[in-house]
Amino acid sequence: MTVQQIPNSFRTGPDEHGHFGIYGGRFVAETLMPLILQLEKAYGEAKADPAFQKEMDGYLAHYVGRPSPLYFAERLSAYCGGAKIYLKREELNHTGAHKVNNVLGQILLARRMGKQRIIAETGAGMHGVATATLCARFGLECIVYMGSVDVERQKANVFRMKTLGARVVPVESGAKTLKDAMNEALRDWVTNVDSTFYCIGTVAGPHPYPMMVRDFQSIIGHETREQMQTAEGRLPNSLIACIGGGSNAMGLFHPFLDDNEIEIYGVEAAGHGIATGQHAASIAGGRPGVLHGNRTYLLMNEDGQINEAHSISAGLDYPGIGPEHAWLNDVGRIKFLSATDDEALNAFALLSKLEGIIPALEPAHAIARVLNLAPQKPRDHLMVVNLSGRGDKDLETVARHLDEKMKS
Amino acid sequence: MRLPPLRGRIREGGHPPPGARSTVRVGLPLKGGGNWSWTMSTRIDARFAALKKEGRAALVTFTMAGDPDYDAALAILNALPKAGADVVELGMPFTDPMADGPAIQAAGLRALKAGQDMKRTLSLVREFRHGDAATPIVLMGYYNPIYVYGNERFLTDARAAGVDGLIVVDLPPEEDVELCLPALNAGLNFIRLATPTTDDKRLPAVLGNTSGFVYYVSITGITGAAAPDAGKVTDAVARIKRHTRLPVCVGFGVRTAEQARAIALGADGVVVGSALVDTVRKSLDPAGKATTATAPAVAELVRTLAQGVRGPLKSS
Ligand SMILES: Cc1ncc(COP(=O)(O)O)c(C=O)c1O
Numbered sequence: 001m002t003v004q005q006i007p008n009s010f011r012t013g014p015d016e017h018g019h020f021g022i023y024g025g026r027f028v029a030e031t032l033m034p035l036i037l038q039l040e041k042a043y044g045e046a047k048a049d050p051a052f053q054k055e056m057d058g059y060l061a062h063y064v065g066r067p068s069p070l071y072f073a074e075r076l077s078a079y080c081g082g083a084k085i086y087l088k089r090e091e092l093n094h095t096g097a098h099k100v101n102n103v104l105g106q107i108l109l110a111r112r113m114g115k116q117r118i119i120a121e122t123g124a125g126m127h128g129v130a131t132a133t134l135c136a137r138f139g140l141e142c143i144v145y146m147g148s149v150d151v152e153r154q155k156a157n158v159f160r161m162k163t164l165g166a167r168v169v170p171v172e173s174g175a176k177t178l179k180d181a182m183n184e185a186l187r188d189w190v191t192n193v194d195s196t197f198y199c200i201g202t203v204a205g206p207h208p209y210p211m212m213v214r215d216f217q218s219i220i221g222h223e224t225r226e227q228m229q230t231a232e233g234r235l236p237n238s239l240i241a242c243i244g245g246g247s248n249a250m251g252l253f254h255p256f257l258d259d260n261e262i263e264i265y266g267v268e269a270a271g272h273g274i275a276t277g278q279h280a281a282s283i284a285g286g287r288p289g290v291l292h293g294n295r296t297y298l299l300m301n302e303d304g305q306i307n308e309a310h311s312i313s314a315g316l317d318y319p320g321i322g323p324e325h326a327w328l329n330d331v332g333r334i335k336f337l338s339a340t341d342d343e344a345l346n347a348f349a350l351l352s353k354l355e356g357i358i359p360a361l362e363p364a365h366a367i368a369r370v371l372n373l374a375p376q377k378p379r380d381h382l383m384v385v386n387l388s389g390r391g392d393k394d395l396e397t398v399a400r401h402l403d404e405k406m407k408s
Numbered sequence: 409m410r411l412p413p414l415r416g417r418i419r420e421g422g423h424p425p426p427g428a429r430s431t432v433r434v435g436l437p438l439k440g441g442g443n444w445s446w447t448m449s450t451r452i453d454a455r456f457a458a459l460k461k462e463g464r465a466a467l468v469t470f471t472m473a474g475d476p477d478y479d480a481a482l483a484i485l486n487a488l489p490k491a492g493a494d495v496v497e498l499g500m501p502f503t504d505p506m507a508d509g510p511a512i513q514a515a516g517l518r519a520l521k522a523g524q525d526m527k528r529t530l531s532l533v534r535e536f537r538h539g540d541a542a543t544p545i546v547l548m549g550y551y552n553p554i555y556v557y558g559n560e561r562f563l564t565d566a567r568a569a570g571v572d573g574l575i576v577v578d579l580p581p582e583e584d585v586e587l588c589l590p591a592l593n594a595g596l597n598f599i600r601l602a603t604p605t606t607d608d609k610r611l612p613a614v615l616g617n618t619s620g621f622v623y624y625v626s627i628t629g630i631t632g633a634a635a636p637d638a639g640k641v642t643d644a645v646a647r648i649k650r651h652t653r654l655p656v657c658v659g660f661g662v663r664t665a666e667q668a669r670a671i672a673l674g675a676d677g678v679v680v681g682s683a684l685v686d687t688v689r690k691s692l693d694p695a696g697k698a699t700t701a702t703a704p705a706v707a708e709l710v711r712t713l714a715q716g717v718r719g720p721l722k723s724s
Pocket of ligand 1: 389
C-alpha cells in the first residue's frame with residue numbers, strides 16, 4: 001500500500017486535467033466538452049493579460065467597494081472569552097455577499113468571449129442577484145435558475161433579480177433546490193451552446209470552474225493577509241468559514257494553505273443533525289461520487305442516487321462540495337465541522353445583538369462553531385471568520401422559524 | 409496530520425496515471441496483448457453487419473430499466489425485438505440526468521420509486537437474455553451509479569448478464585481512463601456520443617476509443633426536445649463517416665415513423681427514446697401503475713417506427 005505523501009505545496013492544484021488528487025475532472029456530456037475547453041483557454045489568456053486584471057481591479061474598487069474591512073469583533077470576542085475574533089466583512093460588498101467577486105470575473109470573461117446571454121443557478125439568491133447585477137451593468141441578457149422551494153423562501157432576492165432585469169426560472173424537478181437548479185442550468189447550456197455563458201456560483205462543476213472561481217474569490221484571503229499584518233503585525237492563527245459549495249471558504253483559505261501552522265476550519269450545514277440524515281454536510285455524511293461535472297464527496301444512497309440535502313440556509317442546501325475541499329479534507333489540511341439549523345439561528349441572533357451585524361444564515365453556521373472554538377483558544381490567538389453575506393434576505397425565514405418555535 | 413490512501417477508492421476504475429493521454433487510439437495494448445478492434449466482435453458488430461447485408465438502417469429503441477416497475481419493464485423489453493427493435497438501449501435510472509428532458513427524467517424517477525437499482529437493472533438484462541441471445545443490449549445512463557457500484561465489479565457483472573455495450577453520457581474522451589478503456593478490456597463496446605459541437609478537429613478524439621457504433625446527437629439540447637432537420641443530419645453523418653468506418657446512429661428528437669424514415673435514409677440507425685417512455689407514461693393507471701396496455705402500447709409504437717425505418721430500401 002502506498003501512503004499518500006503530504007505535498008510540498010497545497011496550492012499547486014489542479015493538474016492539467018482539472019484533478020485535485022482523485023477529485024475534480026470534467027464529467028460532462030460531449031455537447032458541453034468543446035465549450036469547457038474553450039472556456040479554459042479563454043480564462044488562461046485573460047489571467048495572463050494585465051489589462052484584464054486591471055479592468056477587474058477597477059470594478060472591484062469602485063463598483064464592488066473593495067477592499068472589504070477586516071473588523072475586530074470586540075464584544076463577540078469578550079463574549080467568547082478566548083481568541084481575538086476578526087470578521088472579514090464580505091457582507092459589505094455591493095449586493096451583500098462574497099458572490100459578486102466571482103461574478104465580476106466571469107462576466108468580464110464572458111464579455112471577452114463575446115457571449116451575450118448569461119445563465120446562472122442560485123440557491124439563496126445571492127449568486128443570482130450578483131449575476132443579475134453585473135448583467136444589468138453590462139447590458140447582458142440574464143436567466144437565473146432557482147429551485148421553486150428556494151423561490152418561496154428567498155422571495156426578496158427573487159424580486160431583486162427581477163428588478164435588475166433578470167428572468168428567474170423556478171425549477172420544479174427533484175427537491176426543487178440548488179442541485180436541481182444546477183441540473184436545469186446545465187440543460188439550458190447544452191441547448192444554447194453558441195450564445196451562452198454559464199456563470200457558476202461556487203467552486204464546483206467541471207474544470208476549469210473550481211479553479212477559476214477560487215482564483216476570483218482568493219482576493220478575500222489576499223486582503224486578509226495584508227489587513228491582519230497591518231492590524232496585528234502578523235498572520236492569523238485560525239480561519240473559519242461556512243461551506244455550501246465552498247467558494248467563500250476557498251477564497252479565504254487558499255492564500256493561507258501553505259502557512260502550515262494556521263488552523264483552517266470549514267463548517268458544513270448539519271440541518272436537523274447529521275444523525276437524522278436531514279443535512280447538507282457532504283464531507284461528514286457523504287462519499288466520493290460524480291455529479292455536476294466533478295468527482296467529490298456527495299450525499300447519496302447505496303445505489304449512487306443523489307440524496308436531497310437539507311439546511312435552513314438555502315445557500316448551503318447542496319448535496320456536494322467543491323473538489324478542492326474534498327482533496328484538502330483527505331490530505332488533512334482543512335478540518336471540517338458542522339452546525340445545525342438551531343445552532344445557526346442562535347448564532348444569527350447573537351451576532352446581531354452583540355455586534356450590530358445581521359449575518360446571513362450561511363455564515364451564521366461558521367459563527368456557531370466560533371462560539372465553541374474561540375473560548376478554547378488563548379487571548380493572543382487571532383481567528384478570522386468569513387462573514388460571507390448579510391442577513392436581510394433571511395429575516396422572513398428566521399421570523400417564521402421563531403414563530404413556529406413559540407407555537408410548539 | 410491525517411494521511412489517508414488518497415487513491416484508494418478510485419483504484420477499481422483507474423485514475424489517469426501521471427502523464428496518461430486520454431485520447432488513446434485503437435491499437436492500444438490491452439489485456440491479452442491484442443488490439444481489441446480485431447480480437448473482439450460483439451452482438452452489436454454482428455447485428456450491424458447483418459443489417460448492412462439487408463441494406464437497411466437499424467431501429468434502436470431506448471426504454472428505462474424498471475419503468476414503471478420491474479415486471480412491466482421486462483415485459484416491454486421482451487416485446488421489443490419482436491416488434492422490430494434491432495438494438496435495445498436500456499436506461500440506468502439516475503436522480504440527476506443532466507442531459508435528459510422531462511420525459512426521460514420522469515421515467516427514471518418512476519423506476520427509482522418502484523425500487524429499481526443497478527442490481528435489478530443487470531437482472532433485467534439477464535432475464536431478457538434467457539429468451540433472446542442475439543439482440544444487442546446497450547446500457548445507457550450516467551456515471552455515478554456505475555462508479556458507486558464499483559467499475560470493475562460493474563463490468564464483470566454487466567458482461568455476465570449479457571450486456572454488449574455502454575453509453576455513459578457524462579464520460580467524455582477526456583475521462584477515458586475511468587471506464588472506457590476498462591470496458592474495452594472487458595469485451596464491452598463503449599459507444600460515444602458525437603454532437604453538433606464536436607468539430608472535425610475534435611472528432612478523432614471522440615471516435616478514438618469508440619466501438620460498436622457512434623451515436624450522433626442530432627441537436628444541441630436535451631432528449632425529447634426539438635426534432636432534427638433531416639437534411640442537416642445527413643450532412644453531419646457524412647462528416648462523421650469521413651472519420652470512421654463504424655455505423656452511425658442518430659437520435660434525440662425522433663418521434664414518428666416519418667421522421668425515422670427521413671433519418672434512416674442518411675444513417676445506419678435511428679434511436680427513439682422519449683416517444684417510447686411517453687407511451688409508457690400514457691398507458692399507466694391514475695395511480696401511476698402499469699396496466700395490461702403498457703407493453704402492447706410500446707410494442708405498437710415500435711412496430712410503426714420499424715415500418716418507417718424499413719420502408720424505403722436503401723440503394724446499396
Ligand atoms: C452569504 C452566503 N454565504 C455562503 C454561501 C455558500 O456558498 P459558498 O460555499 O460557495 O460560499 C452562500 C450561497 O448562496 C451565500 O449566499
